[in-house]
Amino acid sequence: MGGEHLEREVRIEDASGLSGVAPVLARPGSAEQVRELVAWAYANDVAILPVGGMTGFAGGVVPLDDPCIAVSLERLSRVRSFDPLLWRMEVEAGATTATVQRLARENGLMFPPDPGAAEQSQIGGNLATNAGGPHAFKYGVISRWVTGVEAVIAPGELVRFGGPLRKDAAGYDLRGLLIGSEGTLGIITAAWLRFIPAPAMAIPVVGCYGGVAEGVEAIEAALACGVVPATLEYLQGDCLRHSPPPFLDGAVPAFMVICEAESEAEREAVLEALGPGAAVHEPQELWRWRGGVSIGVRAARGEKLSEDIAVPLDRLREAIERTLEIGARHGIEATSWGHAGDGNLHSTFMYDPDDRDQAHRAQAAARELFALARELGGSVSGEHGLGVLKNGQLLGQWSQAAVDAHEAIRLALDPKGLFNPGKKRPRP
Numbered sequence: 001m002g003g004e005h006l007e008r009e010v011r012i013e014d015a016s017g018l019s020g021v022a023p024v025l026a027r028p029g030s031a032e033q034v035r036e037l038v039a040w041a042y043a044n045d046v047a048i049l050p051v052g053g054m055t056g057f058a059g060g061v062v063p064l065d066d067p068c069i070a071v072s073l074e075r076l077s078r079v080r081s082f083d084p085l086l087w088r089m090e091v092e093a094g095a096t097t098a099t100v101q102r103l104a105r106e107n108g109l110m111f112p113p114d115p116g117a118a119e120q121s122q123i124g125g126n127l128a129t130n131a132g133g134p135h136a137f138k139y140g141v142i143s144r145w146v147t148g149v150e151a152v153i154a155p156g157e158l159v160r161f162g163g164p165l166r167k168d169a170a171g172y173d174l175r176g177l178l179i180g181s182e183g184t185l186g187i188i189t190a191a192w193l194r195f196i197p198a199p200a201m202a203i204p205v206v207g208c209y210g211g212v213a214e215g216v217e218a219i220e221a222a223l224a225c226g227v228v229p230a231t232l233e234y235l236q237g238d239c240l241r242h243s244p245p246p247f248l249d250g251a252v253p254a255f256m257v258i259c260e261a262e263s264e265a266e267r268e269a270v271l272e273a274l275g276p277g278a279a280v281h282e283p284q285e286l287w288r289w290r291g292g293v294s295i296g297v298r299a300a301r302g303e304k305l306s307e308d309i310a311v312p313l314d315r316l317r318e319a320i321e322r323t324l325e326i327g328a329r330h331g332i333e334a335t336s337w338g339h340a341g342d343g344n345l346h347s348t349f350m351y352d353p354d355d356r357d358q359a360h361r362a363q364a365a366a367r368e369l370f371a372l373a374r375e376l377g378g379s380v381s382g383e384h385g386l387g388v389l390k391n392g393q394l395l396g397q398w399s400q401a402a403v404d405a406h407e408a409i410r411l412a413l414d415p416k417g418l419f420n421p422g423k424k425r426p427r428p
């Protein structure tokens, strides 16, 4: 690999706001160059830090204290093959999510995973975090749309699990193991993706409510209305105040539900479920605004801790209400929004980054939130992963024996512990 693709002392930051300096950042241009880098690092006991689009919320790409080589996938961005008539693509890990979505759309297809920073996030990063998004409610998270993974694993082997085939029951699901591994089991260099024909219509229906209880009742009515909406999202009123919806006249509601129908019959069912006052809105304007909510909420105090707990659907109301209570107890403004149909909340604590006391209180609130997720039978992460921010939070959610199995898999695939060390640690 040419020296022009190696850089020293590079600061790396992701959407969590954390940052650190990597002694060396490499930008390999092929899977073979990734293999050579990993082989060299493994032989020389140097830690390896895979870097995607840096939009993660868990600090997964942030260099820690160990000397490491950061490996950016940005130059591996080729679409190796695309067969629209067979609904499939082989694409390198550094291609952006938006590139894949755009190619699908231009060919009458849909690539359903839609994490919110699609112009910047990469397919490799999406796989490494098993990303979701609003449409995961109907279509599932990205693992459902990946039939094969190409990766470099220890001590420097280029391997393929699966490929352009729709079914494969031959071996253990190592493809699935790499998905969601947050760079701790290897570096993903390419993936085989599958698509579906694009739905003929996207009709977002919006319902506004006077409070959490009323809003969650509407969510339950939507779940029981006999159709599967493409999205079932909610926003609690405090985030609406900081990021007011441009398509609503009058006062900001205390709670909002967004349910996307894909046919006229579905629209009627959803309108009835969301109750009087529910209305259809223009999809582009609505989703553009929805994509900016996180930024609007961050701007309110200058910084925020935004988590992604997931709870069983019958505990959704409690999780939303108790997020507000936790914030109040710590004297921190709180709110939440998220993927209601998946029980996945972006519980958020806003703070002034120049006020250390406020920052500590926001962190304490987040720790209490993780305990709440476990208490409600949920997960500390529905879509962002553990990264560095949630290290130690899996124990308690999983039993000791389950955590041992998690660690045994890591050790089997990375015996020297060199892939993204210090991240995705289940134990404190």
Ligand SMILES: Cc1cc2nc3c(=O)[nH]c(=O)nc-3n(C[C@H](O)[C@H](O)[C@H](O)COP(=O)(O)OP(=O)(O)OC[C@H]3O[C@@H](n4cnc5c(N)ncnc54)[C@H](O)[C@@H]3O)c2cc1C
Binding pocket: 014, 015, 049, 050, 051, 052, 053, 054, 055, 056, 057, 059, 060, 061, 073, 093, 114, 115, 116, 117, 120, 121, 122, 123, 124, 125, 126, 127, 128, 129, 130, 131, 132, 133, 134, 182, 183, 184, 186, 187, 188, 189, 291, 294, 383, 384, 387, 420, 423
């Ligand atoms: C505004 C906004 C909205 C978002 N909305 C959503 C959402 O709706 N749903 C959702 O799931 N997420 C969402 N996210 C989080 C984030 O976009 C996703 O987690 C995304 O999948 C991360 O991709 P990335 O390429 O930026 O990965 P990075 O942040 O670069 O990396 C994330 C982790 O993956 C590892 N990694 C990256 N590339 C590779 C690779 N090729 N091989 C192995 N490991 C790798 C890194 O080491 C790190 O641990 C959002 C983020 C933002 C900023």
